[in-house]
Amino acid sequence: MGCQYYAPTDNGADSFTVAMPRLTVGRGTLSEVGERSAKLGMRRVALFTDPQLASGPLVKIASESLTNAGIDVATFSDIRVEPDDDSVERGAAFLRQGKFDGVVSVGGGSVIDTAKAAMVLLCHGGDVIDYFAPPVGQGKPIAGPLLPHIACATTSGTGSECTSISVLRINQLNTKFVIASPYMLPDAAIVDPQCCDSLPANVVASTGFDLCCHALECYTARAYTEHAKIESPNARQYIQGANPFSEMAAREAMSIVGKYLVRGVNDVQDTEARDQLMWGATLAGIAFGNSGTHLPHAMSYGVTHLMNDIVTDGYPISSPFIPHGISVIVSAPSIFRYTAEATPKRHLQGAEFLLADAKGATPDDAGEVLSKRMIDLMKATHMPNGLSAVGFKSEHVSALATSSMRQGRAIANAPRESNVVDLENMYTNALSYW
Numbered sequence: 001m002g003c004q005y006y007a008p009t010d011n012g013a014d015s016f017t018v019a020m021p022r023l024t025v026g027r028g029t030l031s032e033v034g035e036r037s038a039k040l041g042m043r044r045v046a047l048f049t050d051p052q053l054a055s056g057p058l059v060k061i062a063s064e065s066l067t068n069a070g071i072d073v074a075t076f077s078d079i080r081v082e083p084d085d086d087s088v089e090r091g092a093a094f095l096r097q098g099k100f101d102g103v104v105s106v107g108g109g110s111v112i113d114t115a116k117a118a119m120v121l122l123c124h125g126g127d128v129i130d131y132f133a134p135p136v137g138q139g140k141p142i143a144g145p146l147l148p149h150i151a152c153a154t155t156s157g158t159g160s161e162c163t164s165i166s167v168l169r170i171n172q173l174n175t176k177f178v179i180a181s182p183y184m185l186p187d188a189a190i191v192d193p194q195c196c197d198s199l200p201a202n203v204v205a206s207t208g209f210d211l212c213c214h215a216l217e218c219y220t221a222r223a224y225t226e227h228a229k230i231e232s233p234n235a236r237q238y239i240q241g242a243n244p245f246s247e248m249a250a251r252e253a254m255s256i257v258g259k260y261l262v263r264g265v266n267d268v269q270d271t272e273a274r275d276q277l278m279w280g281a282t283l284a285g286i287a288f289g290n291s292g293t294h295l296p297h298a299m300s301y302g303v304t305h306l307m308n309d310i311v312t313d314g315y316p317i318s319s320p321f322i323p324h325g326i327s328v329i330v331s332a333p334s335i336f337r338y339t340a341e342a343t344p345k346r347h348l349q350g351a352e353f354l355l356a357d358a359k360g361a362t363p364d365d366a367g368e369v370l371s372k373r374m375i376d377l378m379k380a381t382h383m384p385n386g387l388s389a390v391g392f393k394s395e396h397v398s399a400l401a402t403s404s405m406r407q408g409r410a411i412a413n414a415p416r417e418s419n420v421v422d423l424e425n426m427y428t429n430a431l432s433y434w
């Protein structure tokens, strides 16, 4: 593709696929959901949302729009933040009883991911765990389409409205895993920045670092040409590695984070910054949905698996709870210090997109420059100071590493190889930063 990063390799992939929903972006576009649903042939819609949004203005806008388009609507809101298999089973039961012909989800990643997975159970049966890869589940394939789905984002981080994955907690194992299938990609996504106007600062910060890491991980992931050639067009996984398309979206998303994250967190009135962050989250979602993330996300799963007795203020959920974006960012500066050695130029460019002071820096400085910029952004947005600030001590490092090693596909998408000892070292260096 005319870029050295994607140079052909022996037995490596020589093509990549880009998938995304029909995307509508702009203030006021949530009220278009009715007409868009009707166009997709929906006549009876299940509106998935969360308990906090259910009685608020956004669900009212969506609901009225659907009704005005002549569509019957029933709302399902029994979804927990960081959804689990129980949320999905309840959602699937709701779908079965209601005989719906379409789904509209209005919420953050928790809501959209629950809607996707509930439709999998409705259309293809089985239990949630069956669809996870072995040894956790049976790796049951999703054999065909789901119901038509319009995903309407209400946060500026997850990007789930534009991805074909669902991240779910399996209660029995107390840990999160990913289900991925091209059939889980929503048919349409609506990104209306008015949905983020009332988000509290801590949510904008946490989701902003999720988007920041989505973009950085895409940009620094192994090139698609270094992933094995696929056996058939339908066998291509969404974790296909960095490619020119994901790189393009990730670059813009990083620039948005560099320019607007601190402003959007610290000034609720700064609609320019918040609108930009929502656009950045969508771009980063499209980017990682077509490349996969790597170590920062893989290692966040160890954190949420083993968190214990930690309460995060401002979220309607009981302990233990660490928001997804925080579970990613607490280890990320340490991880990028490690991975920079493999692709220093890409890491240095990432730092520059985030507006780091990289004057006079050489590729040898890449890890340090990027990590310092991330730490500065964390300080400016009142993030926890590393793993120790969310309840972990050095004696937990070994268990964290062992837990995260189960995320093999994401770990293999990192630019530098790592084993359990490397993960332990990265966690140790993430205990505190300042």
Ligand SMILES: [Fe+2]
Residues within 6 Å of the ligand: 158, 210, 214, 297, 324, 328
């Ligand atoms: Fe994420």
